[in-house]
Amino acid sequence: MNAEDVTRAAGLELRKARIDAGLTLAQLCDRLPSRIQVPTLAGYETGHRSFTVGRFVEICASLGRNPAVVILAALRRAKAGVGTVVDLQALARAEGADRAVLRQWARFRLETDQDGVVVIDTSTLREMAVLCGMPPAELTRTLADFWPS
Structure with a gap:
C-alpha cells in the first residue's frame, strides 16, 4: 500500500x-x-x-x-490494515442472544465514544472473541454486519 x-x-x-x-x-x-x-x-x-x-x-x-x-x-x-470498523449504535441495537456481550460492550463504548464509530485492532478483536466464545474469524464476520454507513 x-x-x-x-x-x-x-x-x-x-x-x-x-x-x-x-x-x-x-x-x-x-x-x-x-x-x-x-x-x-x-x-x-x-x-x-x-x-x-x-x-x-x-x-x-x-x-x-x-x-x-x-x-x-x-x-x-486499499488494504491498509486499519482493523475492524464498527458502528456502535447499530451494534448496540443488535438482536440475538449470541450478540448479548457485543451489545453490552457497544453500549459501554457509546458512553465515551460520542461519534459512535470505532476501529478494533487485531489484539482487541482476539480478546473480544474469547469473551464471546467464538474464533476471531467468526467475530470478524459478525462485526462486518455493523460496518458504518
Whole structure:
C-alpha cells in the first residue's frame, strides 16, 4: 500500500457515494461550494488527480456522508490494515442472544465514544472473541454486519 493506492481507493469511495446518492458528476459539482469542474471531480474519482483533505471533506459533506466513514472504507479498500470498523449504535441495537456481550460492550463504548464509530485492532478483536466464545474469524464476520454507513 502506498499513497497512490489510498488516493485511488478514496476516489473510488467518493464515486460509490455519489452513485449511491443518485447524482451525476455535474450535479455533484453544482452542489460543491468550491464549484470545481467535472473533469477535476472525475480525476479525483479515478485516482488520477490528488485532492486535499479539505476538498475530500467538502465532497463528503455535499454527499451527506461522514468523511471518517468514507476514508475508513477507502483504507479498507486499499488494504491498509486499519482493523475492524464498527458502528456502535447499530451494534448496540443488535438482536440475538449470541450478540448479548457485543451489545453490552457497544453500549459501554457509546458512553465515551460520542461519534459512535470505532476501529478494533487485531489484539482487541482476539480478546473480544474469547469473551464471546467464538474464533476471531467468526467475530470478524459478525462485526462486518455493523460496518458504518
